[in-house]
Amino acid sequence: MKIIKTPETLSRYLKKLKSRGNSIGFIPTMGALHEGHLSLIRAARQENKITVVSIFVNPAQFSPKEDLKKYPRPLNKDLTFCRKEKVDYVFLPRAKDMYPEGFSTYTCVEGLSERLCGRARPGHFRGVATIVLKFFNIIRPDTAYFGQKDAQQAIIIRRMVKDLNVPVKIKVMPTVRGEGGLALSSRNIYMSALEMQDSLVLFKALNLAKVLINGGLRNASRIISRMKELINRKQHAKIDFVAIVDARDLKPLKTISGDYLIALAVRIGKTRLIDNFQGRLLI
Ligand code: PAF
Numbered sequence: 001m002k003i004i005k006t007p008e009t010l011s012r013y014l015k016k017l018k019s020r021g022n023s024i025g026f027i028p029t030m031g032a033l034h035e036g037h038l039s040l041i042r043a044a045r046q047e048n049k050i051t052v053v054s055i056f057v058n059p060a061q062f063s064p065k066e067d068l069k070k071y072p073r074p075l076n077k078d079l080t081f082c083r084k085e086k087v088d089y090v091f092l093p094r095a096k097d098m099y100p101e102g103f104s105t106y107t108c109v110e111g112l113s114e115r116l117c118g119r120a121r122p123g124h125f126r127g128v129a130t131i132v133l134k135f136f137n138i139i140r141p142d143t144a145y146f147g148q149k150d151a152q153q154a155i156i157i158r159r160m161v162k163d164l165n166v167p168v169k170i171k172v173m174p175t176v177r178g179e180g181g182l183a184l185s186s187r188n189i190y191m192s193a194l195e196m197q198d199s200l201v202l203f204k205a206l207n208l209a210k211v212l213i214n215g216g217l218r219n220a221s222r223i224i225s226r227m228k229e230l231i232n233r234k235q236h237a238k239i240d241f242v243a244i245v246d247a248r249d250l251k252p253l254k255t256i257s258g259d260y261l262i263a264l265a266v267r268i269g270k271t272r273l274i275d276n277f278q279g280r281l282l283i
Contacts, residue, residue, distance in 0.1 A: 001083050003090045007098070007138045010091050014052070014139055022049040026141035026168075028132055031055040032072040032186035033081045036176040040145040041085045043173055052139055053082055054091040056098065060106075061127030072186055091139070098134060106130045109156045109163070115250040116152050116263050117274065120240055128153055129160050136161075136168050144168050149175040149183045151261055151276040152250065175275070177203065183275045190271040198234040199268045202275040205230050205242070209262050210277060218256045218281075220244040231266055240265035240272065247278055257281050 004010045014024060025044030029037050037053075044051045055078055062068035075092075082090050106126050112118075113125035136144065146154045154172045161170055175183045181203030182188065182196070191199060205227040212223050227242050245252050247259040263276040 001079075001087055001090060003079070003092055005092050005094065005097070007093060007134075010052075010089065011138050011140075013089065014050070017050055018140060023143075024048055024050045024052060024139065024141045026052045026054070026135065026139050026144045028054045028056075028135050028144065028146075030057045030071065030186065031078045032074055032189075033078045034176075034184045034186065036147050036149065036184040038081065038085060039176050040147060040173055041082070041087060043171065044143070044145050045086060047143060050088045051086070052089045052091060052141065053087050054093070054135055054139075056091070056093055056131070058098075058127055058131045059095055060099065060130055061124050063121060063123060066121075067187075072189060091135075098131065107133045107160060107164075109160050112152070112156050112159055112250055116241065116243055116245070117265060118152070120265065120272075125153070125156050129156060132157055133160065133164070133166065136166055141168055143171055145171050145173060147175060148172050148278065149185065149275065151247075151263060151278060155247065155250065155261075181207075183273075185273065187271055187273070191268055195236045195269045195271065198236040199266075199271075199273055201231050201234045201237055202264060202266055202273055205264060206262060206275060206277045209244075210279075213256060213279070213281070220253050220256055223256075223262075227262075227264070231264075234268075236269050238267040240267060 025048030027040045027044055057071050059068055107129040108126050109129050118125055158170050161168055177183055180200040182199050208230055209223050209227055224242050231237050231239055242264040244262050247261040253260055259280050261276055261278045265274045
């Protein structure tokens with residue numbers, strides 16, 4: 001496994017490998033790797049000759065009030081995981097290499113970026129789209145892998161790639177869950193044992209929605225009310241949003257039909273958790 005720190009060196013290596021016909025699978029991460037990331041790495045390894053993982057806590061996607069400084073950075077553990085999973089290249093750039101002095105070009109996926117998580121995190125998806133496009137330009141992967149847990153991020157990246165004719169295939173892999181259904185996230189370590197208990201309510205609320213939909217309910221606001229009721233019973237939970245939207249444009253649905261996304265963000269103590277369920281209803 002090679003650890004590479006500068007964009008130029010990585011581009012040089014990968015260009016050579018590509019010219020010899022090797023396919024490249026890419027997994028962008030901010031480190032603090034867990035089974036969710038490992039599932040992306042395994043998918044990339046199966047489908048490509050070369051696997052590249054980036055580990056970069058991207059300052060452009062954190063607002064000044066967010067946890068950039070506090071964000072976990074267990075680098076040695078991450079590298080051990082990558083070695084074990086037989087990753088070929090780990091890209092570990094420094095912030096000043098990705099955003100050198102004078103940097104002033106950003107990618108904005110308008111409309112999609114302001115909805116759902118974009119409301120509480122203005123500028124977040126601009127930071128994500130910008131860094132991901134930069135990675136795509138440096139790495140030129142054939143396929144890039146994202147997790148369904150960050151459904152809005154995946155939808156935004158797909159749109160960016162389509163709108164800007166970026167020659168990369170996007171694959172979205174299922175959310176990996178821990179005991180009780182909690183979606184794995186690098187931020188879960190912020191929670192206390194009691195908060196962990198309460199955090200299971202996100203998955204429970206999604207399951208409640210599924211049961212209601214399977215029982216024939218189509219009225220989005222009634223489903224949302226039931227989900228909120230359930231979440232509000234938990235002492236440590238504070239709802240940021242619960243939404244049922246069209247999975248293509250993230251606009252709210254009144255009546256569930258077609259490709260829909262049920263997404264929620266809940267603060268458990270100081271930790272903001274997200275989860276979602278994406279489904280299709282053919283009436
Ligand atoms: O999902 C993440 O960890 C980040 O948003 C990503 C895609 C690595 C961009 O920094």
